[in-house]
Amino acid sequence: MANTPWHQDSSYIPLRGSHWANVWISFESLPARNAISMVRGSHRGARYNGIVHDRLPEPLYPDADLPRLPDVEADLARDPASWDMVAWDTEPGDVILVHPGALHGGAPVDAVTPDRHTLVLRFFGDDATYDPLPGVDLPWMDDQAEGAPFRSDIYPQLR
Numbered sequence: 001m002a003n004t005p006w007h008q009d010s011s012y013i014p015l016r017g018s019h020w021a022n023v024w025i026s027f028e029s030l031p032a033r034n035a036i037s038m039v040r041g042s043h044r045g046a047r048y049n050g051i052v053h054d055r056l057p058e059p060l061y062p063d064a065d066l067p068r069l070p071d072v073e074a075d076l077a078r079d080p081a082s083w084d085m086v087a088w089d090t091e092p093g094d095v096i097l098v099h100p101g102a103l104h105g106g107a108p109v110d111a112v113t114p115d116r117h118t119l120v121l122r123f124f125g126d127d128a129t130y131d132p133l134p135g136v137d138l139p140w141m142d143d144q145a146e147g148a149p150f151r152s153d154i155y156p157q158l159r
C-alpha cells in the first residue's frame with residue numbers, strides 16, 4: 001500500500017495569498033479511504049518545513065526557521081482520532097478543492113483500488129504574490145520582487 005506522504009504544497013511554491021486552490025480530479029470511482037485526505041482547517045495554520053519525498057524525514061530547508069512537519073501517518077497509526085481528517089468518496093467528474101496550505105496526503109492504492117489516475121490543476125488569483133522560499137529557484141520568476149504579483153508568461157491566464 002503506497003500512501004502519498006503528508007505535506008502542504010505551500011512548502012514548495014513561493015507564493016503568498018488566499019486566492020490559491022488546487023483541483024484534485026480522479027478518473028476512477030474512489031472510496032474516501034483511497035481519495036486524498038486533508039486535515040480540517042490546516043490551511044489556516046502553520047506553514048511547515050517541507051520534506052524531500054525520497055529522503056524522509058529530512059527537512060526540505062535545513063536552515064529555515066519553519067516548524068517541522070508533523071508525522072501525521074505515525075500519529076494516525078497510534079490514534080486515528082489524533083488529527084481531524086476529511087475525505088470523500090469520489091466519482092469520475094467530481095473534483096476536490098485543496099487549499100495548498102492544507103496538510104494533505106494518504107490516498108493509497110490497495111486491493112480495493114489497485115490503480116488510481118489523478119489530475120491536479122493549480123490555480124491562483126489576484127492576491128497571489130511572490131514569496132521566495134530558501135533554495136526554491138523558479139528561473140521564470142527571477143525578475144520578480146518579493147511581494148510582487150505572482151505572474152509569469154508560463155502561467156496561462158483564465159478569463
Ligand SMILES: O=C(O)CCC(=O)C(=O)O
Pocket residue numbers: 004009022036104105106107118120
Ligand atoms: O494524488 C496524490 O496522491 C497527491 C496529489 C498531491 O498531493 C498534490 O498534488 O499536491
